[in-house]
Amino acid sequence: MQRFSALSLIRHSLGGHLGWQPQWRSPEPKAEYDAVIVGAGGHGLGAAYYLAKEHGMRNIAVLEKGWLGGGNTGRNTTIIRSNYLYDESAALYDHALKLWENLSRELNYNVMFSQRGVMMLAHTVHDVQIFKRHVHANRANGVDNEWLTAEQAKEFCPPLHIGPGLRYPVLGAALQRRGGTARHDAVAWGYARAADALGVDIIQNCEVTAIRRGTAGAVEAVETSRGAIRTRKIGVSAAGNTSVVMAMAGLRMPLESYPLQALVSEPVKPMFPCVAMSNTIHAYISQSDKGELVIGAGMDAYVSYSQHGALHIPAQTLEAICELFPMFRRMRMLRNWGGIVDVTPDRSPILAKTEVAGLYVNCGWGTGGFKATPGAAHLLAWTIAKDEPHPINAPFTIERFRDGVVIDEAAAAAVSH
Ligand code: FAD
Ligand code: PYC
Numbered sequence: 538m539q540r541f542s543a544l545s546l547i548r549h550s551l552g553g554h555l556g557w558q559p560q561w562r563s564p565e566p567k568a569e570y571d572a573v574i575v576g577a578g579g580h581g582l583g584a585a586y587y588l589a590k591e592h593g594m595r596n597i598a599v600l601e602k603g604w605l606g607g608g609n610t611g612r613n614t615t616i617i618r619s620n621y622l623y624d625e626s627a628a629l630y631d632h633a634l635k636l637w638e639n640l641s642r643e644l645n646y647n648v649m650f651s652q653r654g655v656m657m658l659a660h661t662v663h664d665v666q667i668f669k670r671h672v673h674a675n676r677a678n679g680v681d682n683e684w685l686t687a688e689q690a691k692e693f694c695p696p697l698h699i700g701p702g703l704r705y706p707v708l709g710a711a712l713q714r715r716g717g718t719a720r721h722d723a724v725a726w727g728y729a730r731a732a733d734a735l736g737v738d739i740i741q742n743c744e745v746t747a748i749r750r751g752t753a754g755a756v757e758a759v760e761t762s763r764g765a766i767r768t769r770k771i772g773v774s775a776a777g778n779t780s781v782v783m784a785m786a787g788l789r790m791p792l793e794s795y796p797l798q799a800l801v802s803e804p805v806k807p808m809f810p811c812v813a814m815s816n817t818i819h820a821y822i823s824q825s826d827k828g829e830l831v832i833g834a835g836m837d838a839y840v841s842y843s844q845h846g847a848l849h850i851p852a853q854t855l856e857a858i859c860e861l862f863p864m865f866r867r868m869r870m871l872r873n874w875g876g877i878v879d880v881t882p883d884r885s886p887i888l889a890k891t892e893v894a895g896l897y898v899n900c901g902w903g904t905g906g907f908k909a910t911p912g913a914a915h916l917l918a919w920t921i922a923k924d925e926p927h928p929i930n931a932p933f934t935i936e937r938f939r940d941g942v943v944i945d946e947a948a949a950a951a952v953s954h
Contacts, residue, residue, distance in 0.1 A: 578609060589735035654712055684711060776879060807828070
């Protein structure tokens with residue numbers, strides 16, 4: 538049954554920065570599924586879609602405690618890039634970027650992927666050295682990235698202030714031209730509609746409250762706010778809440794959860810041509826197709842599960858934005874909000890089967906998992922269907938923290954942690 542209608546529009550209760558959402562009627566959960574995905578963000582919905590499309594599974598449920606796309610998928614600043622340092626990460630994020638390049642066609646849904654270029658600003662000698670190292674490492678891996686002088690950065694992004702008097706002068710920038718943005722809610726809805734068409738049940742207002750394991754330890758059911766559901770395969774894709782869900786199966790995760798905030802301005806005519814990011818002063822900015830400036834702030838300094846953060850953080854971000862782009866000083870801000878991100882010690886994700894038979898996990902994307910959405914979804918589906926990782930996600934285990942084989946991407950994470 539087709540439960541989706543692009544014509545039935547309701548107001549998104551969050552008032553997220555991209556506005557209106559199609560309505561979704563959730564089916565009643567069945568007593569048993571071949572696979573259950575916990576979390577209807579882009580990663581979970583996408584995993585269900587690829588399980589159905591590429592692995593021939595049909596009896597799949599995606600369980601969501603709130604509404605689909607209402608987690609970080611609907612709260613992020615939509616920056617997409619693959620300019621990470623290490624070989625493992627370059628393979629992972631570029632796998633996702635290649636899927637982005639065909640996603641609107643794949644889903645027959647316009648996800649408004651726009652390769653307008655992502656420019657990372659360098660403000661110190663240390664930044665220059667780190668970003669140049671990224672440029673060289675990326676190019677050696679076949680990932681596009683180039684070094685710009687301050688003047689070239691201004692030419693690429695005319696609103697950028699590179700004159701004297703800046704607290705943090707612009708010394709140059711790394712530019713990934715294939716990077717850009719997409720419409721975040723469209724990604725959730727595109728995957729949801731495509732998964733639904735393949736028979737996947739997407740069940741909102743259905744919180745997973747316990748994971749039942751059989752005598753041999755393998756998973757056998759989830760308890761939910763809408764009753765128990767039997768299943769032999771559970772994929773947890775519950776960003777921000779992963780530790781809580783995994784603890785239900787008796788697993789302790791190497792994760793911390795933090796609020797991360799963003800805000801949008803009033804809409805204005807097109808004036809900002811690219812994505813500009815400054816890790817050093819915690820500010821990143823682009824302009825959505827609706828005309829709003831989309832601005833991301835730093836992470837809170839304290840762990841928390843609340844979906845809002847400390848107020849001084851966006852205030853500091855706006856100071857930085859006005860310094861870098863003085864023409865925005867008179868803009869008014871419309872809304873700000875937060876999401877909960879879960880962060881690993883090496884700032885790389887975990888995408889793996891676990892020591893509990895039938896339990897798989899996709900988490901730890903921290904401040905940077907939107908860009909990974911199609912790739913993470915594709916690889917999670919593979920891992921669940923085959924009960925083994927794809928070669929691309931094989932390094933992203935939980936055990937790497939025990940064994941010390943970490944993939945330290947702290948310098949490539951946009952937001953300082
Ligand atoms: P989510 O979309 O969060 O989905 C997880 C779902 O699990 C949620 O809907 C939640 O309600 C559900 N859930 C949790 N517990 C349960 C339970 N017990 N039972 C049922 N359901 C449950 N990344 C980028 O790449 N680029 C960016 O520019 C960027 N900017 C960001 C800005 C902000 C302000 C934030 C908060 C994040 C940003 N990120 C960015 C990170 C990115 O948003 C996330 O990594 C990504 O969206 C995670 O997607 P997901 O599908 O895994 O999670
Ligand atoms: O990962 O590029 C990113 C990002 C930008 C803002 C938050 N995350």
